[in-house]
Every structure is written in structure tokens, then in C-alpha cells.
Amino acid sequence: MDIHHVDPDGDLVPRLARLGEEVGAVDSPWAHPLSLPRWRNLLRRGWDGEAPTYWLGLQDGAVVGSAGLWVGHYDNLDAAWLDLCVHPEHRRHGHGTRLLAHLQAQARAAGRTVVGVDAWEHDAARAFAARSGYEQRSVGVSRRQHLARLPEGWEEAVELARTTHAAAYELVRVAGALPEELLEPVAVLWHGINDAPTDDLILEDEAFPPERVRGYEEAQLAGQRLYHLVARHRSSGELGGHTIVAVDEGRPHLADQHDTTVAPTHRGNRLGLVLKGEMLRWLRDVEPQVEEISTWNAESNAHMIAVNEQLGYEVLGRALSFQTVLID
Incomplete structure (x- = not known):
């Protein structure tokens, strides 16, 4: 798997948006995935003007997963939040582990040591988090x-x-x-x-x-x-x-x-x-x-x-x- 940075104005954004749709259809079919324009805006401006950084994982030309890094500069200066997903057809092949390692390296480079990640409630998510050394600390409800x-x-x-x-x-x-x-x-x-x-x-x-x-x-x-x-x-x-x-x-x-x-x-x-x-x-x-x-x-x-x-x-x-x- 090769990991490619996603430029907000580049040709990888539609593939990132499509991945979100395909992952959501399996993991959270009730959710409304971000549209392509909303993705481009998110990559440019984030939630409050601080843009995240995203990467796509590609293998033999196919999108297998994505990785996003969110860091803020108003507070929690030692913290980072990660957005990690793997395409349903490419799970259990180590892609999530490699994307997570990439994100953790990026967080370290940004001086962030307290790292968090969200996942929809599922036994597989709990198991992956435990194997990766992450502890469950909160539950949110949509x-x-x-x-x-x-x-x-x-x-x-x-x-x-x-x-x-x-x-x-x-x-x-x-x-x-x-x-x-x-x-x-x-x-x-x-x-x-x-x-x-x-x-x-x-x-x-x-x-x-x-x-x-x-x-x-x-x-x-x-x-x-x-x-x-x-x-x-x-x-x-x-x-x-x-x-x-x-x-x-x-x-x-x-x-x-x-x-x-x-x-x-x-x-x-x-x-x-x-x-x-x-x-x-x-x-x-x-x-x-x-x-x-x-x-x-x-x-x-x-x-x-x-x-x-x-x-x-x-x-x-x-x-x-x-x-x-x-x-x-």
C-alpha cells in the first residue's frame, strides 16, 4: 500500500469522498456522508479555520483506506485526533495498522502525544483499538x-x-x-x-x-x-x-x-x-x-x-x- 497526501484542490478528493460513502454504507448507513464540495471545504478550512491533513492508501490503484490528522492551536496543544477508515473489501489485511502508524508518526512530528480516534460501536473496533494500545474513554450518541x-x-x-x-x-x-x-x-x-x-x-x-x-x-x-x-x-x-x-x-x-x-x-x-x-x-x-x-x-x-x-x-x-x- 502506498500512502498519498490529499490536496484539497487535487484529483484524489473525489476518491476520498467515494470512500466515505462506501464505508458509511456498511458502518453507519443512517449517516449522511459528506458531499464532494463539503469535503473540499473541510480540507481547506476544517471546522473552525484550522484545516486537517488527509492521506489516501492506494494498492494497485485501488483505494483501500484513508487517514486524517486533526490538530488545533487554540488549546490542547499536546493532543491530536485521528480519522481512520479502511474500505470494507480491504479489511483484515493490515492496512488499518499501517495507516494508524503513519498517523501516529505525523502526530509525533507535530509535537502531539495525546492521540485519540473515534469508531462506530462494534466488537471489531474495540479489538483493533485494544491491539493498538488505545483505551476507550467516552461514548457518543448520534x-x-x-x-x-x-x-x-x-x-x-x-x-x-x-x-x-x-x-x-x-x-x-x-x-x-x-x-x-x-x-x-x-x-x-x-x-x-x-x-x-x-x-x-x-x-x-x-x-x-x-x-x-x-x-x-x-x-x-x-x-x-x-x-x-x-x-x-x-x-x-x-x-x-x-x-x-x-x-x-x-x-x-x-x-x-x-x-x-x-x-x-x-x-x-x-x-x-x-x-x-x-x-x-x-x-x-x-x-x-x-x-x-x-x-x-x-x-x-x-x-x-x-x-x-x-x-x-x-x-x-x-x-x-x-x-x-x-x-x-
């Missing part, structure tokens, strides 16, 4: 909301919470990038995500300076439409929480739930339910073609899961997060 079958009474529940528990807050709608006057307050608010459960993962708190928020917006707006809903306390002017949904421009019936955060001093006011419920109302007006919203939570995040279940999110699959510490 959920999806079908807007055509929202649970009965959801809107009444949101309205009741808004007019009672959350009556002291106004909701500010932002389509696209944040206006300058909201950038710094939202960046401060975003730090509240560090209270979300991370189970046994070796992680430091994430940092969210304004430039990272702008990097996130620029990356996501290249191919998606962003809808950002912010709860602002009327008397103090403080931001109590926010939620963000992205609509895929190429497949506008699909949307993804991004961050939902409630500031510690504003919890207990049902803002999570109000924000996510009011987002549904907003999307109904401006993006009526949206059929599904997908989300992701740690299995231990009981509070947000309760909100999601109240709004009709259904479990699709569980993913396991593994980590190891590289030792010279």
Missing part, C-alpha cells in the same frame, strides 16, 4: 430529528417554558455571521461548553477567542447557511445561551445542530429547550424544506439528551472514543 413527525405538544411546551422560566430573556436571531457587537460576548458564552461531560477523555478546556469564532463562521458558511439564536437577559444584557443550526446548501433538506450552550449563571431557566424549540420555529419560516436535523452528544450528557428527546430526536448509533499517550 441522534436525528425528523421535522415531519415532531412529538405532539412540543410547541406548547416550548411556549410555556419561554413565557414562564425564560420570560426574562429576549431571543436574538442572527442569520450568517455574528454582528461585531455580539462577537466578544458570544465568544465568552461559548466557554460554557466546557461544562459538558467529556467522560474519561484526556482533555483540557477549550478556548474560544473571537478569532476562532470568526474562523468557525467562515468555514461553515462556505457551503452552508448558519442560523444562530441567542438568549439575552433583558435587565442585565448578559447572554444566557445560544444555539446554532447549519443547513447544507447542496442538500438543503438536511441540517446539523452545532453548539448549544447555556451560561452557568443562567441555567435552570429552560433555556436549552427554549432555544432549540424556537430554532425549529425559525427554520420552519425561513427553511421550510428542511426535513432532518442531526445532532451529537456524549451519552452521559443527560440534560441535553432530555431536551433532545422532548423535541423528538431519535437515536441512530453510538460511537466510541479511544485515546492513547504516545511514548518515545
Whole structure:
């Protein structure tokens, strides 16, 4: 097997996208694989302006697997996250082991020693991780909301919470990038995500300076439409929480739930339910073609899961997060 770097503008990107489709059809048939334009944008901008690096494994001209390296420079400066997959027809031939070794060497070269990788829940994934010296440290759950079958009474529940528990807050709608006057307050608010459960993962708190928020917006707006809903306390002017949904421009019936955060001093006011419920109302007006919203939570995040279940999110699959510490 030869390992080739994938240039965002090169001719290997369609093959990377096709591999994602073929692997997903076997490992996670419920998931929507990234489209070719979304792959190119991901390789150029990543999630928040920090692009990952990807390689393809080729044998006799056939794509047998891929390897991605994600490193950030805002926080967790000793950590790297790996994306590893092997084509179903080429498994159990050592390709995954070789791609993993390549990624670990790249992580070391970048000065990263705490290395993690995700996999859909499966005995084979657990076995491969154990053989490779990785320990399971967290479980995530993929959920999806079908807007055509929202649970009965959801809107009444949101309205009741808004007019009672959350009556002291106004909701500010932002389509696209944040206006300058909201950038710094939202960046401060975003730090509240560090209270979300991370189970046994070796992680430091994430940092969210304004430039990272702008990097996130620029990356996501290249191919998606962003809808950002912010709860602002009327008397103090403080931001109590926010939620963000992205609509895929190429497949506008699909949307993804991004961050939902409630500031510690504003919890207990049902803002999570109000924000996510009011987002549904907003999307109904401006993006009526949206059929599904997908989300992701740690299995231990009981509070947000309760909100999601109240709004009709259904479990699709569980993913396991593994980590190891590289030792010279």
C-alpha cells in the first residue's frame, strides 16, 4: 500500500469522498456522508479555520483506506485526533495498522502525544483499538430529528417554558455571521461548553477567542447557511445561551445542530429547550424544506439528551472514543 497526501484542490478528493460513502454504507448507513464540495471545504478550512491533513492508501490503484490528522492551536496543544477508515473489501489485511502508524508518526512530528480516534460501536473496533494500545474513554450518541413527525405538544411546551422560566430573556436571531457587537460576548458564552461531560477523555478546556469564532463562521458558511439564536437577559444584557443550526446548501433538506450552550449563571431557566424549540420555529419560516436535523452528544450528557428527546430526536448509533499517550 502506498500512502498519498490529499490536496484539497487535487484529483484524489473525489476518491476520498467515494470512500466515505462506501464505508458509511456498511458502518453507519443512517449517516449522511459528506458531499464532494463539503469535503473540499473541510480540507481547506476544517471546522473552525484550522484545516486537517488527509492521506489516501492506494494498492494497485485501488483505494483501500484513508487517514486524517486533526490538530488545533487554540488549546490542547499536546493532543491530536485521528480519522481512520479502511474500505470494507480491504479489511483484515493490515492496512488499518499501517495507516494508524503513519498517523501516529505525523502526530509525533507535530509535537502531539495525546492521540485519540473515534469508531462506530462494534466488537471489531474495540479489538483493533485494544491491539493498538488505545483505551476507550467516552461514548457518543448520534441522534436525528425528523421535522415531519415532531412529538405532539412540543410547541406548547416550548411556549410555556419561554413565557414562564425564560420570560426574562429576549431571543436574538442572527442569520450568517455574528454582528461585531455580539462577537466578544458570544465568544465568552461559548466557554460554557466546557461544562459538558467529556467522560474519561484526556482533555483540557477549550478556548474560544473571537478569532476562532470568526474562523468557525467562515468555514461553515462556505457551503452552508448558519442560523444562530441567542438568549439575552433583558435587565442585565448578559447572554444566557445560544444555539446554532447549519443547513447544507447542496442538500438543503438536511441540517446539523452545532453548539448549544447555556451560561452557568443562567441555567435552570429552560433555556436549552427554549432555544432549540424556537430554532425549529425559525427554520420552519425561513427553511421550510428542511426535513432532518442531526445532532451529537456524549451519552452521559443527560440534560441535553432530555431536551433532545422532548423535541423528538431519535437515536441512530453510538460511537466510541479511544485515546492513547504516545511514548518515545
